[in-house]
Amino acid sequence: MRERDELTAGAIGAGLRTRWLGQRVVCYERVDSTQTVAKTMATRGAAEGTLVIAEEQSAGRGRLDRRWLAPRGTSLLFSLILRPQLEMARVAALTMICGLGVREAIRELTALPAQLKWPNDIVLHGRKVGGILAETATRGEHLDWAVVGIGLNVNLAAEALPAEFGATSLQHELGRSLPRIPLLQRMLHGIERRYDQLPAGQWPAQEWSAALETLGQRVRLLTAEGTLEGLAEAVDEAGALQLRLDDGSLRPVWAGDLVARREPTTRP
Numbered sequence: 001m002r003e004r005d006e007l008t009a010g011a012i013g014a015g016l017r018t019r020w021l022g023q024r025v026v027c028y029e030r031v032d033s034t035q036t037v038a039k040t041m042a043t044r045g046a047a048e049g050t051l052v053i054a055e056e057q058s059a060g061r062g063r064l065d066r067r068w069l070a071p072r073g074t075s076l077l078f079s080l081i082l083r084p085q086l087e088m089a090r091v092a093a094l095t096m097i098c099g100l101g102v103r104e105a106i107r108e109l110t111a112l113p114a115q116l117k118w119p120n121d122i123v124l125h126g127r128k129v130g131g132i133l134a135e136t137a138t139r140g141e142h143l144d145w146a147v148v149g150i151g152l153n154v155n156l157a158a159e160a161l162p163a164e165f166g167a168t169s170l171q172h173e174l175g176r177s178l179p180r181i182p183l184l185q186r187m188l189h190g191i192e193r194r195y196d197q198l199p200a201g202q203w204p205a206q207e208w209s210a211a212l213e214t215l216g217q218r219v220r221l222l223t224a225e226g227t228l229e230g231l232a233e234a235v236d237e238a239g240a241l242q243l244r245l246d247d248g249s250l251r252p253v254w255a256g257d258l259v260a261r262r263e264p265t266t267r268p
């Protein structure tokens with residue numbers, strides 16, 4: 001797989017059907033974090049749509065300052081520089097459209113039933129296969145730039161999966177490895193299509209809500225303020241989870257870790 005699947009700007013650009021997203025590519029064999037590099041590039045004026053991608057990261061970062069670990073050459077590890085005309089209050093739309101683009105690409109190219117998990121996970125059979133990290137800079141009420149980082153476990157063997165996080169990979173779920181570049185190209189296409197619809201008011205919240213596996217389930221939510229339990233009833237346009245507490249009240253939650261009360265399913 002490796003010979004045909006090296007992440008180079010030429011290979012990524014060949015057959016890429018986007019107009020602007022990923023048309024400029026910065027590739028690294030090894031870097032501390034594509035996210036850190038992309039943020040520096042964004043502050044220095046890099047063009048919208050620039051893709052920063054690496055075979056390996058020495059300091060990959062996840063949400064809530066967690067580490068993002070991936071053995072060299074196994075994964076998709078990239079960050080996108082975006083300059084949306086968005087109010088800060090609408091920033092969750094970027095996580096939504098990126099999650100939907102990743103989910104769609106996995107479904108189309110592997111037929112695996114990828115789902116999303118609030119707020120930023122991509123899951124397969126209840127296990128995490130990828131995550132999204134959106135970081136922004138503002139100018140007044142509006143976004144100046146956003147860098148959206150995506151990590152997807154593609155060709156990790158079972159032994160390489162970080163067991164403590166209930167993680168999985170596409171290879172593990174499919175029973176075979178698969179080329180990363182067509183997957184990346186399809187993701188970029190799906191993300192660009194949804195992003196281009198934002199100015200016309202085509203908001204992704206409804207599609208996102210339908211793709212979230214945890215809605216309608218009883219959940220435990222670990223937040224900075226403590227643990228909450230209740231029914232994950234809905235998400236709103238700003239991306240907040242509406243949690244129906246046992247006293248009947250509805251609590252909007254913007255950040256936290258969702259633990260479904262049902263165990264992850266095993267592979268069929």
Ligand code: BTN
Pocket residue numbers: 032033034035036057059060061062063064066068076077078079120121130131132133149150151152
């Ligand atoms: C999460 O689930 O917490 C989000 C993980 C995001 C990881 C990606 S890998 C590419 C980019 N570079 C980073 O350092 N992080 C993001």
